[in-house]
Amino acid sequence: MGKKSIGILIYANPDHYPPTINAIHLLAEYFDVVLISRNQNLPFWEYPANVIVHRLGKYTSVREREQQSAGNKIWEYINFVEQARLLLKDVSLIYAYDAFGYVAAYLSHLMQTRSIILIYHNHDLNEQLFPLSSLSGWVQRVERKCVHKANLVVFPSDERAFLFKKLTNFNGKLLIVPNFPRKTYFKENPNFKNIISERLKKLTILLQGAISIKNSLLELIDSLTYLDNSIELKLIGPLQEEEKHLMKDLAIRNKVADRVKYFLPVPYNELPLHTWAASIGVCLYKKTDINHQTMGTASNKIYEYAACGLPVIVSDQPDYRENLGGEIWVRFADPDNPESIASAVKDILNNLEKYEEMCLAARQAFEEKYNYESAFSSLLTQIKDLVNCSLLAKD
Template sequence: MNRIIISVTNDFATDQRLLRTCDCFNELGYDILLIGRKLKNSFEINLPYKTHRFRLLFNKGFLFYAEYNLRLFIKLLFTRKDLLYANDLDTLLPNYLMSKITSCALIYDSHEYFTEVPELISRPKIRSFWIKLENSIFPRLKNVITVNQKLADIYSSKYKVPVTVIKNVPRSAVEKVFDPVVALSEDQKMVLYQGSLNMGRGLELMIDAMMHLENHLLVLAGGGDILDQLQVRVLENHLEDKVIFLGKLLPEQLQGVTNQADIGLSLEEDLGLNYRYCLPNKVFDYIQAQIPVLVSDLPLLKELVSTYAIGECLTQRNPESLAFSIKNIIRHKNDYRDGLISASGQLNWENEKKVFTEFINQID
């Protein structure tokens, strides 16, 4: 049985794309070792394949990446493997070096345009390091995938290598299970944002918009770098009864929350190419739950909403306009029903897995 080692820097318990990837390899008969890291608040896991989570001394900054990559290299060196799978640029170096040392095939899965994330745009020296690393390794890769065609075109043009698109879409919801998770008052509408609570996601704007909405509850499901700042913002504006934080949730918990929502938000700001050409997985989760979406007026999000008629784009980024758009979409949510049904039938993992399986089978 072929042994594949899949590595990622996060706590993979809530990484839906990664877990779908592992499930696919499991179905194909691979012996899987999934490597990530364990934090103080990590969920316990029970997966049908082997896992290993590093407990690190450092959990952010340069020392974190240095420690993780060194630990990963040593782990890869002394573990049997036939195929290596690197998730994002921050795991690529040890996987690439090991592929050269052992002649193992390597798959590189770029979940985002790593060197264009907002956290690096504002830190040019650190960004320069990651750009140099990408420039030195990417042109030598043979098996590369990413999440949408625009990023694939950028990478292919820049590095002259073929890049396969595997969309970051969820499994289809065969039956929409409705088990209320959030306590809503009578006739209260639920506005949902799910995902990382990081800079550039429009989260401050969402909170401010709640000052202009009555009988609506903003639910923020996820954790991230600016969680504390957002909680302070809620308190300062006396919005404790209009905004709640659920923290990180396991995929099955999150699905119950998504199903309960009246509208899903994805309001990324145009901070670098990564956000400009984003198609966040939360939007596809909203689609599977068949709730209308309100998204940023960014190229790929705008195209998605227009193609399937599943929601609207926010063209004026101020609290009053956001509040108006939220109310208007919820009021007319039946108008998006047919588009959501069509989109959910096409944009799901069952369809995407066929492309992924074909990609895997062509690897030497």
């Protein structure tokens, strides 16, 4: 007898979501997986052989989809749900990501002639409702009304789960799974000690992921004026054109343009090469919304830095303090204050022996506790139990 089959549903390109990639790899060790997504941006991730990937609809880029009319978006979503229903007819469990994926899973489930277990994994929250004239507004309202049908709801942080319960009056089963990387992907580097020494020859502050003014982009550039001229800022990730101009103008005015290096997003499988080579990782979110205030366990970049043995600077906010206050490889800075950021950088780099200690501690913390294998283990056990109970009930 082969493995039981489960369906994973995400209304985006799963290749761009590291926590989803991690879950798929771990689930594929125990189940055959039917992975369903939109045909959005080019695929680049190689999944296990027993993961069958269906990218539905006509291929388009994110920008092209954003420019579609509301009517076209709704019609595309209806087609997605119908195709997903057919692909999910034989699975034992559906694992859906975020509101679009969950609503599609729920509607597909309604059209099935049998009961299927529903797991809902929500990454980000929108406290405000979108207008009903948009697909987002319609999906949001269906999600809040029908989330009670989920067997289990998953969040990356306690605070987001608490707010979700408040917004939806959800009284079902909730589980927290932080967005940590996988040990089997971020493997130990045998040349780690030499890498640490090389980092100090070319000092680089790295911000990977979303690049934005909300992520202290301008403050990071300003902080360079308080630091030695040998220290560079490296940015890798998506950046709005308007904010790119602001970045360039500020760097020129501050006379640090040659020290600010911006790179377009790279595929996830190329990112570790850049991370290992950096000297410090930064994850500075301002208090703009609930998601930015609860990144202590929800930001995968913090722990990708740790996986590569990088000291990290994070926002000096309660959530970050609560989750990372005891880690010697973490420093806290005011995301609105360039001098505070510069002070944290200096504190990390002012002593070679202490710097090496921080690097080694970061990697050790990742191996021992901040990895997805550990974070996902409880959920994986519950998924196996749910599938087994469902099969026994059928018998």
